[in-house]
Amino acid sequence: MNINIDARKKRTYDAIVIGSGISGGWSAKELCEKGLKTLVLERGNKLDHISDYHTALKDPWDLENRNMQTEDDRNQYAIQSRCYAFNDGTRHLFVRDTDNPYEQTKPFEWIRGYHVGGKSLMWARQTYRWSDFDFEANAQDGHGTDWPIRYADLAPWYSYVERFVGISGNPDGLPQIPDSEFLPAIELTAVEKHLQKSIKDNYPGRTLISGRCANLTARINDRGPCQFRSLCHRGCPFSAAFASQSATLPAAAATKKMTLRTDSIVHSILYDEKKQRATGVRVIDANTREMTEYYAKIIFVNAGTVNTTAILLNSESTRFPNGLGNDSGVLGHYLMDHCYRGRAWATFDGYENHYHKGRRPTGFYIPRFRNLLGDKQQNFVRGYSIGGSCERGAAWQQGAWQEGFGADFKKSMTRPGQWELGLHAQGECLPHFDNKLTINKIKLDAWGMPTVNFDCQWRENELAMLKDSSNTMQEMLETAGFKNIQISDSQESPGKGIHEMGTARMGRDPKTSMLNAHNQLHSAPNVFVTDGACMASTATQNPSLTYMALTARAADFAVKALNKRTI
């Protein structure tokens, strides 16, 4: 008996954080810094900062396939290999699809990295604040349910996380993307400035700005500055690209309050019906398949949108037969992603004696201008932003399509290439009940966990927006004098934006939402969800910065509530 009590005590913490990605890292840092003995559970392998970035400094000729995709990649990483960040230098950071199956009632491209840091290692680091245009949107047009918070609730927390993360950008003064706490911006190229001026002169209400990103243009503590290699996805040995293991996890570790346990797949969250509280988690050891329970007063679920919801769905009890906290029945529903299908490519004649030096970890950004500040569209609600870049590559990259070979051809191939522009529209996705994920308890994976099934598709509003964004991109490029303009539809399925959001949304009403204004499960108040699952809408901005701010805010609330003994 005493042995059992001791064993249980050994496995008891103040807090448990499920996941070590971008939001889990923040949960760990905040909870540890507030003095809580915290267990961080990561389903994937150990991946130490710098020492485990074994491709970070590899030259192109030392990469196995010189960055060409292999037939094995296409077979074993059938979904992951479609991600823009997947290549010879990053393959090991993506899950092998053949080992991690899921079901697709409708196609869903689920991009995953199972290791310490999760996708915070491979993300594109674009960071924009949301505004009240976004937090009020659901209430105003009736799609989805009202956010229980407004910009004012989050603004101080944006500042708080930004000062730690380090965001490079300009104070552009745009109401739809309020200014962050900025480090110096990464400036635009000559032709981008030309496009910026053309848009300003011809399209009131539209603004092209330097892409704001979580790359340090100035040193913060012992991190950075950016060396402009733009090989961020391999892991940054200069700690200049924000990742959990370069920033939040070391801060958490420094408190000596954190226990980080890798290879720990969370099976479910334990619920005590008498206490009406979650008491801990059940964990499968990824190597031995052994099950262990860990206990804590509060639990932060940061497994990444899909896995967070899968864990909640798998956490069944008499009180919650349909998943923890799922009184409303909305758990798993209202799955969203940004629609990146609209693309443009073009070239620019001129500025032939202009070039640039270094490789930027960002590009430019045109924040939302539709259905905003006087613009009103008939065919769709909300809007899209447009991201892109215009740079010169090397001539050889387009050389195969040019006539010629031999000495003169070789010489011409060593020159800077033409100015090439790429654009992608980033469309807001409306919350829709029928866009959902479920778990299949009959079809289990290698660890005995239910597999996830996706049933999600782009709908009328996204498609109407796609059409409009294609037209506006064409128009703006023509006006600015770009040549060889090619507008395309990538046709990609939801998921590919890697901004999967929703499925355990925040809201004011427990009948239609899972979480309250502090990311607390309405009906299990010591469980917090602060990753993409909590989102009640997608806005048009990249979401990670908002996850970080929501997490820091929720952690602050949780610890105060704990001290007041209200949870």
Place this chain on the structure above:
Amino acid sequence: MNRRESLQRIALVLGGVAIAPDLLAQAIAGPSATRQNTPEDRLHILDEMAETIIPTTDTPGAKAAKVGEFIVHAVEYCLPNDRKKRFWDDLDAAETACKRQMGKSFTSCSDNERTRFLQQLQAQKHAKGDDPSVPMFFTALKMLVLHGYFTAEIGATLALNYDPIPGGWIPDMLIEPDTKAWTPLF
């Protein structure tokens, strides 16, 4: 991000190599069918074709950069399985055509003969009904030669301006007509 995507596109396009060049087909139409070359012969032919496309000038050429070896690897591991055989068939067909026309292997031809033969390959047009977005053999070969050469240490560091750790970003700088490109890293 966009350039990365365009690189991915190249890989995808390469995945679709399919060729049946008319002229080659004519050249090899005759009593003897295309002769299959040994892996050693193919490597040798590829090296010489690559060297003709990217010759040694003031910087070393494709042969020194072991482009043939790269192409063998790329065809074996990177092309889809069904395209792999087509690539080797087309290379063998080219060699057979060369022997028929020049009376000797491509590897034994003089520089002038090599240039003349590759010009013929370059002039191949898609046959009626072929998908024009699928590159002809010579285009596919050239793509592999360029990729192999400029990602090899010799090409990346001697033929281009290699700057693995730039240390900063200069968004706009003026260049001369003979300025070399920065080596793309991705």
